[in-house]
Amino acid sequence: MSTTTPTRSGSRAGWFDRLGAFTVRRRRLVLVVAVIGVVVAAVVGGGVFSRLSSGGFDDPGSESARAADQLLETFDAAPSDIVLIARSVDGASVDTAEVAAAGAALAQRLAGQGDVRDVTSYWATGAAAMRSTDGTLALVTARLTETGDAAQERAGELAEELSGFTDDGVLEVRVSGSPVIFAEVGSTIEKDLVRAESIAVPVTMLLLLLVFGTLVAAGLPAIIGAVAVLGSFLALWTITQFTDVSVFAINLVTALGIGLGIDYALFMVTRFREELARGRTPDEAVIRTVRTAGRTVVYSGITVAISLSALLVFPQFFLRSFAYAGIATVVLAVIAAVVVLPAALSTLGTKVDRFRVLRSTTEVRDDGFWFRLSHAVMRRPWPVLVGGVALLVALGLPFFNVAFGQTDDRVLPASAQAAQAGEWLRTEFDSRESDPLTVVAATSTVSPGTVGSYAAQLSEVGGVARVDSVNGSYVVGALVADAGPAAARFVAESGTGTWLSVVTDVEPYSAEGRELVEDLRAIPSPLGETLVGGSAATFADSQTAMGERLPWAIGIIAIATFVLLFLFTGSVVLPLKALVLNTLSLSAMFGAMVWIFQEGHLSQWLGGFTVTGELDTAMPILMFCIAFGLSMDYEVFLLSRIKEEYDRTGDNAAAVALGMQRTGRLITSAAALLAIVFIAFATSGVTIIKMMGVGVALAVLVDATLIRGLMVPAFMRVMGDANWWAPAWLKRLHDRFGISEGDADEDDVRDLRDDTVVVG
Template structure:
């Protein structure tokens, strides 16, 4: 099939190039406006208790967790008469804005001391913007200019979830431009060095650009029907360039090798597509299936990475199998134009990778033991991992939302902007259930780490009513329901904050309740990730096993690949904890706020992406080793020769892909730095310790057992196996 495809593309090369050009024009026009259609949220779990409670609060009570916080500063103090007048008027105007369900402040809540800064020079206005993330964003864009310039004698700064999402969207666009401005020229320079020529070096960039353009068009279309995260843009750029480099290296290297052997251009293309093209096809399927595991998770933040990743893989593979052969057919031997040769070519078996493989197969046990010890040591910090959610601390420290959050942390000890919200939607009218509401509020206020409970019947501290119902009591009532605001004194992501969620959810209540708020959302997110992770691992393991079995006819090699990949990724996760959770190497990775944890979704993204990329190199290397073994029957020799023929290409590909992902470190968003560093480390670790040491050591120890399969599976492979040397 691949030979027929190569022949067709070679003959119709001009038509293929014309169709590809038209595709780029149409897809480029469609995808040009994609950023305006993407969202910066996607961390909530659809259908979870916290999500349902938040929806009930918004729809039935016209309230909810404050998603917009205005920090108002007055030089002469927030209690002077003109400041009180201006603050009250600001709150009234904000509450009347379209899209604002509710707005309260220090001045409208009877000078609530919890909403005044410690030095009395600042106070808070808390608002809830209604609608989904896109509607909230549009409301904020309309409201913000009217208040950003402040009031006479007062300044206004914006914070809260709505402002964080707005700033994340702006930051990601700036990050993309910076990363591309750095990655593209550096990548081209390294490609010129790797290919030892200019024309050949441009081919991987061409494939990467086509994959990126096609994926942006797909994301634009998907955004018409479902939510898509703006952070999928980063993956589109990084993975598009990375896979364009990988697949081009495999195909072009084989093509130039065939030309050097003296065959015709058509024969060189046919052989390259049949062999390296088969590797590309296997790799693409493996990477796509690894990324498809992200679709198992309910949060559209993770699902968006699957959308982008699968599209990128498909377009990169299609370009490598169709567009690249057409370009090679047009270029012919001119692919070596502006090229130079090495001054001295290492003799067969004397190149660095052959020597390394020979050294390892002579000493497999000590080499494997040493490599495993290094990986385990690097992975040990992961034992102390702590998780959290993405918030304003992911932004640069000088971002407005980050500055507001820092001020709240230092000047407002009670977490007024981050309460736990307890909803009793069908508890009966608050008036008829006043005694039950009172008793329940007292019970909640007596729980550990609760600063105060506010509700229809008043405010409570330590089990006692400290303030009678205020004029704003009706905000806690709607028809046959009520809700309570539980202000805590602890970090919602910490053990104490999570224990408080558990205590509230299990506390005896006179009516059915549900909880919303950051702490509750975090609990539901961790539960959703934990529940789906076994299925994610199972999907990746099964698909990897099947594909490698079809390639090699062995049941041992797939198991070996899965185990070594898991070991390598553990080391990567340990490095992420050491750098980002513990705060090391900020001078190298770019400054960021150390939160004492890492975003809960990051390890899953890194796992699925890195596993797929590592299998990319696994397929390429095993194809060559299997080709040598089928020809000679010598396991040790086939490992040495196979690694010698592929080691340089794998190393070059890994270095180039790592460079692309390291460009993510220029991002101002912490969890994008995590993703970039994690993927770069995983690729480098896989191409060095795993492929250079552990794989040859394992294969030397396993001997002929490497290619073993039970008789029924061996017969099955002879019938449907797809393996062929690359």
């Protein structure tokens, strides 16, 4: 059997023509390489889950991080990795003989683990801070010899082994500690991924059948989505060889891989079927598809990658991980769509429409629902524009009540063991005692008088309940307890350096906590360089780091997006419009974050997550970058077709109507598919993943309907031909360097047809 395929693209055809010709000419090679790559990605990339890290919410270069490092290196002091909360089953006091014996046995069992050190229990020390306020619970704490991911894995094993009832039935035990919490988060996310995929894949397949009507055409986008996901797993596995990657980022890989892979393939397959319907041969249709839809897919992918790359300016590896994962996923989705998919389309040819199960059409119509809708909007653009802005502002109003916090065990389901342990710690114990601030002077010469004077000053700061030091304990400037044997921990073995424990009466992850840290740092230290650490300080430093870098992230997104859209359209008005409307479209997402997840509305419909009255500060930043990139993705698809029609006709209103007609159905279908993938993550047991799923799905749907369907045509009608304005010098720049989807003229088509050979 013979087919015709271009050997070269002709003098007028550009890079995308050559790419299209290559995928046609080397289709077998492309498909074989793709299959091999997918197999390798599945085998090797599947191991990425065991290499992902927990946490990453802190600034590693901050004062609080340095304080923690010095505390560990100089004084061998650190927060406990393992915290056992033991409750007497019959409600008896932990001081009774039977409960005390069971508690001592529990502590001994923990101490018997080879990789556990510094085991301390209430029954050994009698410390009041380790006994609950009602006397029925007590603590056993320990540190692990392992660090990092190994500590997390081991903590998960110990939690599984020790939680539940003791063998004698006297105590019920729950296990907490940062490594324990994130070990449970990681295992929960793995289970959630399976559930989300089991929901998203069948539903998206059904929608693809509704769009295409045939099994073959509908199956291609699903295959491309799978290629993007598996390839991204391999890319992420490679990245973990060089830096930490957060376990949370794996959710973005799955959502973007499936969503964008399907979206891009949807545009490519639709354009290919349109070209076949126009009478082109399969090879010509592939080249035209790559030249038009493929070009737009590439630049759409660039807009998403730009938005995600802005996360790299933040020091927290939680945020940076989403940049690594997102950029890798976008790149692979684009490559799969413009290289692998065209090779598959060239191989299938007209068989792309085989196995029809639903009636569908590839007829290219210049009138239809979206054409009529755009004309209706453009007849009364001002009411649509003003009404749309008012609605989006109203939806975003709850965000003015936002309160920021930081992720802890409450991101887990209330039924999770670690979440129950955390609840016991918060409600049954004096949390001020178990989570103090630390003031570290690692290089000072220890002078009792100087240390005492400084501790007294610190204890007078509002929000400080007590300061413990090598001299003793201070309250409101007065020494209330002399130093005991435990005070030796405040001095290094070398005799140089000291640290102080500052017990507070404020919530660490709060505005009051931040203010207290600032007040403590403002007090001149007589001990030389001092560093303030602890949970409140970590939170304060993290907020500061994100606040300082947020303008840079926004600037990167705004400038890069403006430049890209200018190169695409030759206008300075349309990029500004896109930036304003896309940002406005996200107001609904931000309002929903506060109304649902901070205030708790609809929580019973979303799995009954724990409402803390706060949002993790990193989440609005993360979701802005993701949702903004996806919004610009659809902006590029729409503007490319409008620009194509405007260049052809010079009629702004007609170009808007035809551009809407050609892309409206595809954009809404793509948005629905992407929203389904993200909303599937609303079933997650981890609250911040649930938040990302709900928020991004809402943003995508609002953008594809209210923004693209109503506000864009209204704005472009109001502006008229001014939409396409740019200063003369920028016009000349665009003429030289500009990019657009564009249709090939007849000379180009003849060049491509003439430039073919017969291959067998």
